[in-house]
Amino acid sequence: MSKHAEIKKITVSNIRKMKSENEKISCITAYDYTSAKILDQAGIDIVLVGDSLGMVMNGYENTIPVTLDEMIYHTKSVKRGLQRAFLVTDMPFGTYNVSHEKAIENCVRVIKESGAEAVKLEGGAEVAPLVERLVKSGINVMGHIGLMPQSVHVMGGYKIQGKDGSEKLAADAMALEKAGAFSIVVEGVVADTAKKITAAVSIPTIGIGAGVHCDGQVLVYHDVFGLFDDFTPKFVKRYANLKEVAVKAAENYVREVKSGVFPDGGHSF
Template identity: 50%
Template structure:
């Protein structure tokens, strides 16, 4: 049964908790630049994630690992300048928080001060607990991320579904409870069995947002370029393409090339 959407002038971390308590699903998409963020925010999205997936879709890297803290701050700054309503969450990139809680805090402070973002997101469970606590103690909201954690892709060796086995599922549930207890305001669960994701969502009071984690969670997130069909090589089961911009843009650009070559563009009305 759907719940009526409540209008929020600005989305905050408290708004998300309120949505969960009301049974209203949370909508979340990535964005990496001003123009796209302006559109996403204007369309009514609740949360914009400035994801380290920018490493893939914006820079063409095979993994999320190469993107730097400076680059994340650049993308986040562009997004923040565009929004009026959405909560902006910024990924802490690989290497900026794993080794030392003090370094994690410095990275989070740089993101908040230099980009104007509203919160940070970190991958991992108990192994990053100390870093999460230090960041939270500084008053910076933290979103957790469990399941498939792309920054650990070389550890996993594959992008297949995580936590299918009982032992890993048990660890994931323990980590989710730990993240809630530590003070995280929400958790992303990526590419895990739907039944497990629902169990986790029901076991914590904070919102659980899924990507490839079924419908029993409190919200959904997708990569903007994937759901708009700007990318076409990536076809996981969980992805719904709402447009086919790859084909539309290719056709439009091809038409422009033809019009220039044939001297159809510009016509008499398109010049001074």
């Protein structure tokens, strides 16, 4: 049982305290009201509206085409389904890369219009000055280092990071902490390096494909429940195969409609 299971509403302070008390932090993405309600009822600590919605919801090849309007729309839907979990939303590619002024304007818009309690930015030391300005503006920021999907073209694909050591990534993590980030997603990083990064900072690290030593874990909703199978990363563990259940149910529905079995008297007025 979580030490914080009785908390009615998770806040940044609770998330920081979980690290200091050695309690692992649970995080899953969500993109709609119904999914958010399910996760909130299950006791998830953080719900992230990831720009991964571009692939699992909209069928894009990667996260790059996702727009600010799409993120706001989905985050508003998720917000309505949450009571306890802390809500974070991704800032999509291009919305914080042009200038600090435009980035702050976009982040303020997301917070005001979507109801998110924090934004997530990809990047290390290079985005630390922006993180500092956002935090001073009253916006909670979650960092993201390691494999950064928005930089897939620059990185030459989805390649595991940290094989050459932890110095650069640890320095990025420390720069984000100093700038005021309250936590950092560590993605696609070898486990030993992720362990060193986690030890280097006092704020929580949330791993995805980064081993067991991070302070918490995050996975994509559609991966966790087996709803998306276009590709399956090695680090994903499926806790259910809901796609198989849904396909069988749909096939049964089709058969009953075609044969006239549905609707019967019990489903008619």
